[in-house]
Amino acid sequence: MTRRTHIVGAGIAGLSAALAVTGQDGEAVVYEAAPQPGGRCRTLQSSDGFIHDNGTHVLFTANGRTLDLLKAVGARNRWIEPEPKGLPLYDGRTDAFQRVGLSPWSWLLPSRRPPGLTLPDLARILRLVFPAKDCPVASIIGDRPIMDSLIEPLTVAVLNTPAAQASAQRLACALRRLLRPGSGRLLVARNGLSADLIEPALATLATRGTSVVTGQRLHRLLISNGRAIGMALSDRTVMLGPDDQVVLALPPYEVARLLPGLPVPASFEPILNVHFRMAGPAAPRFVGFTGTLAQWALIRPAHVSVTVSAADAVIDQNSADVAARIWREIVPALRRLGLDAAGDRQPETRVVKEKRATIRQAAEFLPQPPLLPLANLALAGDWLGSLPATIESAVMAGEHAAALLRNARCTRASILRDRPLKTEDAA
Numbered sequence: 024m025t026r027r028t029h030i031v032g033a034g035i036a037g038l039s040a041a042l043a044v045t046g047q048d049g050e051a052v053v054y055e056a057a058p059q060p061g062g063r064c065r066t067l068q069s070s071d072g073f074i075h076d077n078g079t080h081v082l083f084t085a086n087g088r089t090l091d092l093l094k095a096v097g098a099r100n101r102w103i104e105p106e107p108k109g110l111p112l113y114d115g116r117t118d119a120f121q122r123v124g125l126s127p128w129s130w131l132l133p134s135r136r137p138p139g140l141t142l143p144d145l146a147r148i149l150r151l152v153f154p155a156k157d158c159p160v161a162s163i164i165g166d167r168p169i170m171d172s173l174i175e176p177l178t179v180a181v182l183n184t185p186a187a188q189a190s191a192q193r194l195a196c197a198l199r200r201l202l203r204p205g206s207g208r209l210l211v212a213r214n215g216l217s218a219d220l221i222e223p224a225l226a227t228l229a230t231r232g233t234s235v236v237t238g239q240r241l242h243r244l245l246i247s248n249g250r251a252i253g254m255a256l257s258d259r260t261v262m263l264g265p266d267d268q269v270v271l272a273l274p275p276y277e278v279a280r281l282l283p284g285l286p287v288p289a290s291f292e293p294i295l296n297v298h299f300r301m302a303g304p305a306a307p308r309f310v311g312f313t314g315t316l317a318q319w320a321l322i323r324p325a326h327v328s329v330t331v332s333a334a335d336a337v338i339d340q341n342s343a344d345v346a347a348r349i350w351r352e353i354v355p356a357l358r359r360l361g362l363d364a365a366g367d368r369q370p371e372t373r374v375v376k377e378k379r380a381t382i383r384q385a386a387e388f389l390p391q392p393p394l395l396p397l398a399n400l401a402l403a404g405d406w407l408g409s410l411p412a413t414i415e416s417a418v419m420a421g422e423h424a425a426a427l428l429r430n431a432r433c434t435r436a437s438i439l440r441d442r443p444l445k446t447e448d449a450a
Protein backbone atom coordinates (compact mmCIF):
# COMPACT_ATOMS: atom_id res chain seq x y z
CA MET A 24 0.00 0.00 0.00
CA THR A 25 1.27 3.56 -0.77
CA ARG A 26 2.52 5.50 2.23
CA ARG A 27 1.70 9.16 2.00
CA THR A 28 2.12 12.36 3.97
CA HIS A 29 -0.96 14.56 3.61
CA ILE A 30 -0.01 18.18 4.21
CA VAL A 31 -2.78 20.66 4.91
CA GLY A 32 -1.90 24.31 4.21
CA ALA A 33 0.31 25.48 1.34
CA GLY A 34 1.97 28.39 3.14
CA ILE A 35 5.73 28.34 3.67
CA ALA A 36 5.46 25.82 6.52
CA GLY A 37 3.42 23.37 4.41
CA LEU A 38 5.68 23.76 1.37
CA SER A 39 8.77 23.32 3.55
CA ALA A 40 7.27 20.14 5.05
CA ALA A 41 6.47 18.83 1.56
CA LEU A 42 10.03 19.56 0.36
CA ALA A 43 11.47 17.82 3.44
CA VAL A 44 9.25 14.72 3.02
CA THR A 45 9.89 14.38 -0.70
CA GLY A 46 13.61 15.16 -0.28
CA GLN A 47 13.80 11.89 1.70
CA ASP A 48 12.05 9.82 -0.99
CA GLY A 49 8.67 10.18 0.72
CA GLU A 50 5.42 10.83 -1.09
CA ALA A 51 3.38 13.93 -0.28
CA VAL A 52 0.20 15.66 -1.32
CA VAL A 53 -0.67 19.21 -0.25
CA TYR A 54 -4.21 20.59 0.26
CA GLU A 55 -4.83 24.33 0.38
CA ALA A 56 -8.10 26.15 1.15
CA ALA A 57 -7.31 29.29 -0.86
CA PRO A 58 -7.31 29.47 -4.67
CA GLN A 59 -3.53 30.05 -4.67
CA PRO A 60 -0.64 28.60 -2.62
CA GLY A 61 1.67 30.79 -0.53
CA GLY A 62 -0.55 31.72 2.43
CA ARG A 63 0.69 34.97 3.91
CA CYS A 64 3.55 35.10 1.36
CA ARG A 65 1.81 35.72 -1.93
CA THR A 66 1.72 37.95 -4.99
CA LEU A 67 -1.66 39.48 -5.81
CA GLN A 68 -2.40 39.22 -9.52
CA SER A 69 -4.62 41.72 -11.28
CA SER A 70 -6.02 41.92 -14.79
CA ASP A 71 -4.99 45.59 -15.06
CA GLY A 72 -1.31 44.66 -14.66
CA PHE A 73 -0.83 46.22 -11.18
CA ILE A 74 0.83 43.17 -9.63
CA HIS A 75 2.33 43.34 -6.13
CA ASP A 76 2.91 41.17 -3.07
CA ASN A 77 0.40 41.18 -0.22
CA GLY A 78 3.15 42.85 1.79
CA THR A 79 6.91 43.30 1.61
CA HIS A 80 8.80 40.36 3.06
CA VAL A 81 12.47 40.69 3.93
CA LEU A 82 14.98 38.01 4.85
CA PHE A 83 18.28 38.36 6.61
CA THR A 84 21.40 36.43 5.67
CA ALA A 85 21.01 35.02 9.22
CA ASN A 86 17.92 33.08 8.01
CA GLY A 87 20.01 30.02 7.12
CA ARG A 88 17.20 27.47 6.80
CA THR A 89 15.26 29.69 4.41
CA LEU A 90 18.36 30.35 2.34
CA ASP A 91 18.97 26.58 2.21
CA LEU A 92 15.37 26.05 1.05
CA LEU A 93 15.85 28.73 -1.62
CA LYS A 94 19.03 26.97 -2.78
CA ALA A 95 17.21 23.62 -2.89
CA VAL A 96 14.54 25.06 -5.20
CA GLY A 97 17.07 26.98 -7.34
CA ALA A 98 15.91 30.43 -6.22
CA ARG A 99 18.70 31.71 -3.94
CA ASN A 100 20.02 34.16 -6.55
CA ARG A 101 16.54 35.68 -6.91
CA TRP A 102 16.87 37.23 -3.44
CA ILE A 103 19.04 40.31 -3.63
CA GLU A 104 20.48 42.84 -1.22
CA PRO A 105 18.94 46.20 -2.17
CA GLU A 106 21.08 48.31 0.17
CA PRO A 107 24.56 46.79 0.52
CA LYS A 108 25.99 50.05 1.93
CA GLY A 109 23.57 50.12 4.90
CA LEU A 110 19.88 50.90 5.16
CA PRO A 111 18.87 54.46 4.22
CA LEU A 112 16.79 55.84 7.10
CA TYR A 113 14.64 58.91 6.49
CA ASP A 114 13.49 60.99 9.46
CA GLY A 115 10.15 62.57 8.56
CA ARG A 116 10.53 65.20 11.33
CA THR A 117 13.94 66.55 10.34
CA ASP A 118 14.04 65.61 6.62
CA ALA A 119 17.42 63.94 7.32
CA PHE A 120 18.67 60.84 5.50
CA GLN A 121 21.25 58.60 7.17
CA ARG A 122 22.56 55.13 6.40
CA VAL A 123 22.32 52.62 9.25
CA GLY A 124 24.04 49.25 9.46
CA LEU A 125 21.83 46.41 10.70
CA SER A 126 24.73 44.35 12.04
CA PRO A 127 26.42 45.66 15.23
CA TRP A 128 29.77 45.04 13.52
CA SER A 129 28.95 47.68 10.93
CA TRP A 130 28.59 50.27 13.74
CA LEU A 131 32.37 50.32 14.00
CA LEU A 132 32.04 52.72 11.05
CA PRO A 133 30.61 56.02 12.41
CA SER A 134 28.72 56.52 9.13
CA ARG A 135 26.69 53.32 9.75
CA ARG A 136 25.79 53.97 13.41
CA PRO A 137 22.11 54.40 14.38
CA PRO A 138 21.43 58.07 15.23
CA GLY A 139 21.89 58.74 18.96
CA LEU A 140 23.83 55.55 19.76
CA THR A 141 26.12 56.04 22.78
CA LEU A 142 28.47 53.75 24.71
CA PRO A 143 25.93 53.14 27.55
CA ASP A 144 23.39 52.16 24.87
CA LEU A 145 25.70 49.33 23.80
CA ALA A 146 25.45 47.89 27.33
CA ARG A 147 21.65 48.05 27.10
CA ILE A 148 21.69 46.38 23.69
CA LEU A 149 23.90 43.64 25.15
CA ARG A 150 21.27 43.06 27.87
CA LEU A 151 18.67 42.85 25.12
CA VAL A 152 20.71 40.22 23.29
CA PHE A 153 21.09 38.15 26.47
CA PRO A 154 18.04 38.99 28.64
CA ALA A 155 18.10 37.39 32.10
CA LYS A 156 14.32 36.84 32.00
CA ASP A 157 11.50 37.77 29.67
CA CYS A 158 10.29 41.37 29.84
CA PRO A 159 9.16 44.02 27.35
CA VAL A 160 11.93 45.17 24.99
CA ALA A 161 11.32 48.84 25.92
CA SER A 162 11.89 48.14 29.62
CA ILE A 163 15.51 47.16 28.87
CA ILE A 164 16.34 50.06 26.55
CA GLY A 165 14.41 52.84 28.35
CA ASP A 166 13.65 56.28 27.01
CA ARG A 167 16.75 56.70 24.81
CA PRO A 168 17.18 58.19 21.30
CA ILE A 169 18.08 54.72 19.92
CA MET A 170 14.59 53.55 20.89
CA ASP A 171 13.26 55.66 18.05
CA SER A 172 16.11 55.24 15.54
CA LEU A 173 16.80 51.51 15.97
CA ILE A 174 15.02 49.45 18.63
CA GLU A 175 11.34 50.25 17.91
CA PRO A 176 11.69 49.85 14.10
CA LEU A 177 13.68 46.64 14.52
CA THR A 178 11.25 45.22 17.10
CA VAL A 179 8.10 45.84 15.07
CA ALA A 180 9.83 44.57 11.93
CA VAL A 181 10.93 41.32 13.57
CA LEU A 182 8.14 40.68 16.13
CA ASN A 183 5.25 42.71 14.68
CA THR A 184 4.56 43.82 18.25
CA PRO A 185 5.31 47.27 19.76
CA ALA A 186 8.53 47.43 21.82
CA ALA A 187 6.51 48.50 24.88
CA GLN A 188 4.98 45.00 24.96
CA ALA A 189 7.26 42.85 22.76
CA SER A 190 9.07 39.87 24.26
CA ALA A 191 12.77 40.58 24.83
CA GLN A 192 13.50 36.85 24.83
CA ARG A 193 11.93 36.31 21.43
CA LEU A 194 13.73 39.32 19.96
CA ALA A 195 16.98 38.06 21.51
CA CYS A 196 16.67 34.78 19.56
CA ALA A 197 16.77 36.83 16.34
CA LEU A 198 19.41 39.31 17.54
CA ARG A 199 21.85 36.56 18.54
CA ARG A 200 21.67 35.21 14.99
CA LEU A 201 22.33 38.71 13.60
CA LEU A 202 25.53 38.95 15.68
CA ARG A 203 27.43 36.52 13.47
CA PRO A 204 29.55 38.47 10.99
CA GLY A 205 27.83 38.59 7.59
CA SER A 206 24.41 37.68 9.02
CA GLY A 207 22.82 41.12 9.09
CA ARG A 208 22.44 41.66 5.33
CA LEU A 209 18.84 42.39 4.30
CA LEU A 210 17.44 40.58 1.26
CA VAL A 211 14.28 41.06 -0.79
CA ALA A 212 12.73 39.07 -3.61
CA ARG A 213 13.91 40.55 -6.92
CA ASN A 214 10.52 40.17 -8.64
CA GLY A 215 8.06 39.17 -5.93
CA LEU A 216 7.12 36.45 -3.46
CA SER A 217 5.34 34.15 -5.88
CA ALA A 218 7.97 34.37 -8.63
CA ASP A 219 10.98 34.10 -6.34
CA LEU A 220 9.80 31.74 -3.58
CA ILE A 221 6.42 30.04 -4.04
CA GLU A 222 6.64 29.13 -7.73
CA PRO A 223 10.19 27.68 -7.51
CA ALA A 224 9.06 25.56 -4.53
CA LEU A 225 6.00 24.35 -6.44
CA ALA A 226 8.11 23.57 -9.51
CA THR A 227 10.53 21.48 -7.42
CA LEU A 228 7.62 19.64 -5.77
CA ALA A 229 6.10 18.97 -9.21
CA THR A 230 9.34 17.29 -10.36
CA ARG A 231 9.02 15.02 -7.30
CA GLY A 232 5.44 14.11 -8.22
CA THR A 233 3.81 16.19 -5.45
CA SER A 234 0.58 17.93 -6.31
CA VAL A 235 -0.75 20.98 -4.49
CA VAL A 236 -4.53 20.88 -4.60
CA THR A 237 -6.04 24.35 -4.07
CA GLY A 238 -9.63 25.19 -3.08
CA GLN A 239 -9.63 22.30 -0.58
CA ARG A 240 -10.41 23.41 2.95
CA LEU A 241 -9.99 20.81 5.67
CA HIS A 242 -13.36 20.92 7.43
CA ARG A 243 -12.96 18.01 9.81
CA LEU A 244 -10.39 15.45 10.90
CA LEU A 245 -11.56 11.89 11.46
CA ILE A 246 -9.75 10.46 14.48
CA SER A 247 -9.70 6.99 16.02
CA ASN A 248 -7.50 5.57 18.78
CA GLY A 249 -5.25 8.60 18.85
CA ARG A 250 -4.60 8.50 15.08
CA ALA A 251 -5.92 10.56 12.19
CA ILE A 252 -7.84 8.18 9.93
CA GLY A 253 -9.48 10.56 7.49
CA MET A 254 -9.89 14.15 6.33
CA ALA A 255 -13.15 15.78 5.26
CA LEU A 256 -12.10 18.39 2.67
CA SER A 257 -14.20 20.82 0.60
CA ASP A 258 -15.35 18.34 -2.04
CA ARG A 259 -13.91 14.99 -0.94
CA THR A 260 -13.17 12.82 2.06
CA VAL A 261 -9.70 11.29 2.03
CA MET A 262 -9.43 8.10 4.08
CA LEU A 263 -5.89 7.49 5.32
CA GLY A 264 -3.98 4.23 4.97
CA PRO A 265 -2.45 2.65 8.12
CA ASP A 266 0.96 4.16 7.32
CA ASP A 267 -0.29 7.54 6.13
CA GLN A 268 0.66 10.64 8.06
CA VAL A 269 -0.63 14.21 8.29
CA VAL A 270 0.98 17.61 8.75
CA LEU A 271 -1.36 20.44 9.74
CA ALA A 272 0.56 23.52 8.52
CA LEU A 273 -2.18 25.90 9.58
CA PRO A 274 -2.68 29.04 11.66
CA PRO A 275 -3.34 28.43 15.38
CA TYR A 276 -7.09 29.18 15.21
CA GLU A 277 -7.54 26.49 12.53
CA VAL A 278 -5.57 23.96 14.59
CA ALA A 279 -7.75 24.76 17.63
CA ARG A 280 -10.92 24.28 15.54
CA LEU A 281 -9.77 20.93 14.14
CA LEU A 282 -8.27 19.62 17.39
CA PRO A 283 -10.32 21.28 20.16
CA GLY A 284 -8.61 21.56 23.51
CA LEU A 285 -5.06 22.11 22.22
CA PRO A 286 -3.44 25.22 23.75
CA VAL A 287 -2.67 27.75 20.99
CA PRO A 288 -1.90 31.49 20.88
CA ALA A 289 -5.07 33.52 20.52
CA SER A 290 -3.82 37.11 20.08
CA PHE A 291 -2.69 38.54 16.76
CA GLU A 292 -1.19 41.73 15.35
CA PRO A 293 -2.12 43.32 12.02
CA ILE A 294 0.12 44.62 9.23
CA LEU A 295 -1.04 47.29 6.80
CA ASN A 296 0.53 47.59 3.35
CA VAL A 297 0.02 50.37 0.84
CA HIS A 298 1.13 49.92 -2.76
CA PHE A 299 1.57 52.93 -5.07
CA ARG A 300 1.76 52.26 -8.81
CA MET A 301 4.60 54.40 -10.17
CA ALA A 302 7.89 54.17 -12.02
CA GLY A 303 10.92 53.41 -9.88
CA PRO A 304 14.56 52.43 -10.39
CA ALA A 305 15.60 49.35 -12.41
CA ALA A 306 16.79 47.50 -9.26
CA PRO A 307 14.82 47.50 -5.97
CA ARG A 308 15.66 50.05 -3.25
CA PHE A 309 14.68 49.83 0.41
CA VAL A 310 14.16 52.76 2.83
CA GLY A 311 13.34 52.90 6.53
CA PHE A 312 11.30 55.76 8.03
CA THR A 313 11.20 57.26 11.50
CA GLY A 314 8.78 59.83 12.89
CA THR A 315 6.07 58.78 10.43
CA LEU A 316 3.29 56.20 10.21
CA ALA A 317 5.18 54.65 7.26
CA GLN A 318 7.89 52.30 8.52
CA TRP A 319 9.51 50.77 5.42
CA ALA A 320 9.25 51.32 1.69
CA LEU A 321 10.35 48.85 -0.96
CA ILE A 322 10.79 50.70 -4.22
CA ARG A 323 10.40 48.44 -7.24
CA PRO A 324 10.61 49.28 -10.96
CA ALA A 325 6.81 49.62 -11.26
CA HIS A 326 5.53 50.32 -7.74
CA VAL A 327 6.39 51.40 -4.20
CA SER A 328 5.19 49.22 -1.30
CA VAL A 329 4.95 50.73 2.18
CA THR A 330 4.67 48.64 5.35
CA VAL A 331 3.12 49.52 8.70
CA SER A 332 3.64 46.64 11.15
CA ALA A 333 1.93 46.35 14.55
CA ALA A 334 -0.74 48.49 12.86
CA ASP A 335 -3.48 48.24 15.49
CA ALA A 336 -3.96 52.02 15.64
CA VAL A 337 -4.81 52.39 11.93
CA ILE A 338 -6.01 48.99 10.69
CA ASP A 339 -9.70 49.92 11.04
CA GLN A 340 -9.34 53.45 9.71
CA ASN A 341 -10.54 54.43 6.26
CA SER A 342 -8.06 52.95 3.74
CA ALA A 343 -8.07 55.97 1.41
CA ASP A 344 -7.31 58.37 4.29
CA VAL A 345 -4.44 56.22 5.60
CA ALA A 346 -2.99 55.82 2.10
CA ALA A 347 -3.17 59.59 1.45
CA ARG A 348 -1.37 60.28 4.73
CA ILE A 349 1.35 57.75 3.94
CA TRP A 350 1.79 59.13 0.42
CA ARG A 351 2.39 62.64 1.78
CA GLU A 352 4.87 61.22 4.29
CA ILE A 353 7.01 59.34 1.77
CA VAL A 354 7.07 61.89 -1.07
CA PRO A 355 10.09 63.88 0.26
CA ALA A 356 12.12 60.66 0.65
CA LEU A 357 11.13 59.43 -2.82
CA ARG A 358 12.16 62.76 -4.34
CA ARG A 359 15.51 62.60 -2.53
CA LEU A 360 16.00 59.19 -4.17
CA GLY A 361 15.40 60.79 -7.58
CA LEU A 362 11.83 59.58 -8.18
CA ASP A 363 9.20 61.74 -9.83
CA ALA A 364 6.74 62.16 -6.90
CA ALA A 365 4.57 65.04 -5.70
CA GLY A 366 2.25 65.32 -2.68
CA ASP A 367 -0.72 66.38 -4.81
CA ARG A 368 -0.22 63.61 -7.42
CA GLN A 369 -0.98 60.39 -5.56
CA PRO A 370 -0.69 57.49 -8.00
CA GLU A 371 -3.08 54.54 -8.27
CA THR A 372 -3.10 52.96 -4.80
CA ARG A 373 -3.96 49.58 -3.29
CA VAL A 374 -4.25 48.94 0.45
CA VAL A 375 -3.84 45.40 1.80
CA LYS A 376 -4.85 44.80 5.41
CA GLU A 377 -3.67 41.56 7.01
CA LYS A 378 -5.57 41.60 10.30
CA ARG A 379 -3.93 38.44 11.65
CA ALA A 380 -0.52 38.97 10.04
CA THR A 381 1.31 37.19 12.88
CA ILE A 382 0.67 36.12 16.43
CA ARG A 383 1.21 38.81 19.03
CA GLN A 384 4.68 38.22 20.47
CA ALA A 385 4.47 39.97 23.81
CA ALA A 386 6.44 39.31 27.00
CA GLU A 387 3.74 37.07 28.40
CA PHE A 388 2.83 33.40 28.47
CA LEU A 389 2.29 32.11 24.92
CA PRO A 390 0.36 28.82 24.81
CA GLN A 391 2.08 26.12 22.73
CA PRO A 392 0.58 22.72 21.81
CA PRO A 393 2.47 19.41 21.58
CA LEU A 394 4.03 19.18 18.11
CA LEU A 395 2.80 15.59 17.63
CA PRO A 396 -0.74 15.69 19.09
CA LEU A 397 -1.74 12.44 17.36
CA ALA A 398 0.45 9.42 16.67
CA ASN A 399 0.51 10.15 12.92
CA LEU A 400 -0.15 13.90 12.87
CA ALA A 401 2.35 16.73 13.36
CA LEU A 402 1.85 20.48 13.51
CA ALA A 403 3.77 23.13 11.58
CA GLY A 404 3.48 26.91 11.25
CA ASP A 405 5.44 30.07 11.96
CA TRP A 406 3.78 30.42 15.37
CA LEU A 407 5.34 27.26 16.84
CA GLY A 408 8.57 27.40 18.85
CA SER A 409 10.54 30.24 20.39
CA LEU A 410 11.78 32.07 17.28
CA PRO A 411 9.97 35.17 15.99
CA ALA A 412 7.02 34.21 13.74
CA THR A 413 8.62 34.71 10.32
CA ILE A 414 9.41 32.82 7.12
CA GLU A 415 12.43 31.30 8.89
CA SER A 416 10.33 29.85 11.74
CA ALA A 417 7.76 28.57 9.21
CA VAL A 418 10.50 26.79 7.22
CA MET A 419 11.96 25.29 10.39
CA ALA A 420 8.55 24.17 11.67
CA GLY A 421 7.76 22.44 8.36
CA GLU A 422 11.08 20.59 8.36
CA HIS A 423 10.67 19.67 12.03
CA ALA A 424 7.17 18.26 11.45
CA ALA A 425 8.53 16.05 8.65
CA ALA A 426 11.36 14.83 10.93
CA LEU A 427 8.96 14.11 13.81
CA LEU A 428 6.75 11.98 11.57
CA ARG A 429 9.76 10.15 10.16
CA ASN A 430 10.88 9.30 13.70
CA ALA A 431 7.34 8.32 14.72
CA ARG A 432 7.15 5.97 11.73
CA CYS A 433 10.54 4.39 12.57
CA THR A 434 9.50 3.93 16.22
CA ARG A 435 6.18 2.37 15.17
CA ALA A 436 7.95 0.08 12.69
CA SER A 437 10.41 -1.08 15.33
CA ILE A 438 7.59 -1.67 17.89
CA LEU A 439 5.73 -3.77 15.29
CA ARG A 440 8.97 -5.61 14.40
CA ASP A 441 9.91 -6.32 18.03
CA ARG A 442 6.40 -7.43 19.06
CA PRO A 443 6.18 -11.22 19.57
CA LEU A 444 4.31 -12.80 16.63
CA LYS A 445 0.68 -13.53 17.39
CA THR A 446 -1.68 -15.76 15.43
CA GLU A 447 -3.56 -12.87 13.78
CA ASP A 448 -0.24 -11.32 12.60
CA ALA A 449 0.77 -14.58 10.99
CA ALA A 450 -2.60 -14.80 9.27
Ligand SMILES: Cc1cc2nc3c(=O)[nH]c(=O)nc-3n(C[C@H](O)[C@H](O)[C@H](O)COP(=O)(O)OP(=O)(O)OC[C@H]3O[C@@H](n4cnc5c(N)ncnc54)[C@H](O)[C@@H]3O)c2cc1C
Binds near residue numbers: 054078380404412
Ligand atom coordinates in the same frame (compact mmCIF):
# COMPACT_ATOMS: atom_id res chain seq x y z
C1 LIG B 1 2.10 41.59 5.47
C2 LIG B 1 3.06 40.62 6.04
C3 LIG B 1 4.42 40.93 6.07
C4 LIG B 1 5.33 40.01 6.58
N1 LIG B 1 6.66 40.33 6.54
C5 LIG B 1 7.57 39.37 6.84
C6 LIG B 1 8.95 39.60 6.63
O1 LIG B 1 9.38 40.69 6.23
N2 LIG B 1 9.82 38.59 6.90
C7 LIG B 1 9.39 37.36 7.36
O2 LIG B 1 10.23 36.48 7.55
N3 LIG B 1 8.08 37.13 7.60
C8 LIG B 1 7.17 38.11 7.34
N4 LIG B 1 5.83 37.86 7.54
C9 LIG B 1 5.42 36.60 8.16
C10 LIG B 1 5.37 35.46 7.15
O3 LIG B 1 4.53 35.81 6.08
C11 LIG B 1 4.81 34.24 7.86
O4 LIG B 1 5.62 33.96 8.99
C12 LIG B 1 4.78 32.98 6.99
O5 LIG B 1 4.30 33.26 5.71
C13 LIG B 1 3.88 31.96 7.69
O6 LIG B 1 3.78 30.78 6.93
P1 LIG B 1 2.87 29.58 7.44
O7 LIG B 1 2.96 28.53 6.42
O8 LIG B 1 3.25 29.26 8.84
O9 LIG B 1 1.40 30.15 7.55
P2 LIG B 1 0.39 30.65 6.40
O10 LIG B 1 1.13 31.40 5.37
O11 LIG B 1 -0.72 31.34 7.11
O12 LIG B 1 -0.13 29.29 5.74
C14 LIG B 1 -1.26 28.59 6.19
C15 LIG B 1 -2.02 28.12 4.97
O13 LIG B 1 -3.09 27.27 5.40
C16 LIG B 1 -4.23 27.58 4.63
N5 LIG B 1 -5.40 27.12 5.38
C17 LIG B 1 -5.96 27.70 6.49
N6 LIG B 1 -6.96 26.93 6.95
C18 LIG B 1 -7.03 25.84 6.14
C19 LIG B 1 -7.85 24.66 6.14
N7 LIG B 1 -8.77 24.46 7.07
N8 LIG B 1 -7.66 23.76 5.14
C20 LIG B 1 -6.70 23.94 4.18
N9 LIG B 1 -5.89 25.02 4.17
C21 LIG B 1 -6.05 25.97 5.14
C22 LIG B 1 -4.16 29.08 4.43
O14 LIG B 1 -4.95 29.49 3.33
C23 LIG B 1 -2.66 29.27 4.20
O15 LIG B 1 -2.32 29.15 2.85
C24 LIG B 1 4.88 38.78 7.10
C25 LIG B 1 3.52 38.49 7.11
C26 LIG B 1 2.63 39.38 6.59
C27 LIG B 1 1.16 39.04 6.58
